[in-house]
Amino acid sequence: MLHMNGAMFKLITYLQDSELVARFQRTCGLFAVKSERRRTCGNGHLQVDGTEDRSCTSDYTYQANGYNVDAASGPQYQVRNVFLYYLFLVSAALGREVFYISFLPCVHWNLDPFLCRRLVNMWAVVMYIGQVLKDTLKMPRPLAPPVVRLETRVSAEYGMPSTHAMAATTIFFTFLFSATHRFQIQFESGLLLAVLLSILVCLSRLYTGMHSVLDVIGGVLISAVLMLLTYPAWDAFDGVQLTSPLTPVVSVVLPFLLSYCYPKLDHYSTTRGDTTIILGVGAGCSAGYWLNQQLGQTSELKGPFPLPLPPLTPPTLALGCARSTLGVAVLLGTRQLAKSTSLWALCTWHQVSPSDPLTRRRREIEVPYKFSTYTAMGLVHTILLDRAFRQLGLL
Incomplete structure (x- = not known):
């Protein structure tokens, strides 16, 4: 037993070694x-x-x-190696807001609202657990040197687990397992693509010097376990989410409380704010999908499933590009308007200056303004934009 414990300790130490990450970076140029x-x-x-x-x-x-x-x-x-440099920078972007704010809504507008709802639900659950684990385990990121860190925004965060790895694993494999029941998709090809994209995101965290090998492996394993445990309840939860009269209250109040009661930080980092953003998106989308269901104005696909994939004709592509471009632009405008309004209101209430960078780090300001901003974006995405597209003849 002692020998096994010693071997496990050596393996963990090796996987957490900063020099291992630095060697990977040098191998990639x-x-x-x-x-x-x-x-x-x-x-x-x-x-x-x-x-x-x-x-x-x-x-x-x-x-x-x-x-x-x-x-x-x-x-x-x-x-x-310029090719690997840009490949991994693009792969790392698959775990950032620029990807979420474009990919998730576009799945709703151009493919199937059901898939978007399921992706948002799983993404919110997995990311919340991952962020909390970071600030509970408090394991450091790789040391620089020997590692080169290409990102600075999240340097103050702890490393274990890699939430990029968790998000990539969750989104790509949830999409695969859900889409194969809705569309006529070859599972083997989808599996290959999901594995490839997940690996690229995971390797990007090593290339950018933001995580150890242990962080990445831990992120993948934790998300895989969470998906395995929750998979049997996916359909049942979807039904409750759309029909329960408690959904609009629970879907907003519970995420806000989880954001506000986020584990106390020993130093300021972006984890609490990013977690609030994710839960705010989940809250807005959940309430919006529920309201659509009650009003009977949902754009859900009708069976029998699995359906053939929509044809990629020039008119279809043009409509999809128009919906995506207009939708993302409206969401960005919503974010700016809601952010400015909520931040001004909170700073006025607390009698502090919104121009002070330290003001936005205070929990009583950071959590409400970010939560309200991204909840508004979720509501606009699920309710207003669908109706706008119908009025404009884009659906």
Whole structure:
């Protein structure tokens, strides 16, 4: 038993090693600038290891936090494989708001509201658990150096588990398992695509230096377990969510309380705010889908299932692009309007300045303004835009 415990400890230590992440980065052609003197080369790369190149011009930066940091350009690094660099940056974006605010609504508008509802539900549950685990386990991110960190916004967050890995696993596999019951999709091809996209997102967290191998594996396993445990109740929950008279109250009050009672932070990070955003989206969508069901104005697909996939004809593609472009633009406008209004109202109530960056970090302001903003976006997405598309002849 002691031997097994010792082997497990060594394995965990190895998987959490920052040097393992740094080796992966170097294998993929991403190298930290090691010298204090930074030389910008004619080929657009940053020269490292003190080698000479007549095409380089010199300037100086100084070591800070383990790697060269310039106030204007951030951590310095050299990219020797441009294809992998952009591949992993795009893959990392699949776990950010820019992806969620476009992909999830577009599934509703262009494919099936049922799939969007299920994705949002699972995404909210899994991400909340993942964020709470981060601030409960308090395991650090990989050290820099030896790792190059390409992102700064979430550097103050803890590492374990990787919520990018959790979100990717959850969204792609929930989509696969749900869509195969609704549409005539070849499961093997869908499985290959889901695995490929999930792997790319997971590897992007290593490439960007934001997570250890242990963080990524932990994120995948936790999300897989949560999906396995909840899968039998997916259909039953969907029915209750659409028909229960308690849905509009529970779907808004419970997520708000979970956001407000988020575990106390020992230092400020983006986890509480990001969790509030996710739960706000879930609350707005849940209430909106319920209201559509009560009014009988839902755009749900009718069986018998599985249905053939919609044909990709030029008119269909044009309508889909029009819905997506207009819908995302309206959602972005809703976010800006709701954010400005709620932040002004809360700051006026608490008699603080909205221009002070520290004001937005206070729980009594951060949670209500972000929750109300993204709840409004969820309601606009599920209720108003469907009706607008019908009026404009886009549905």
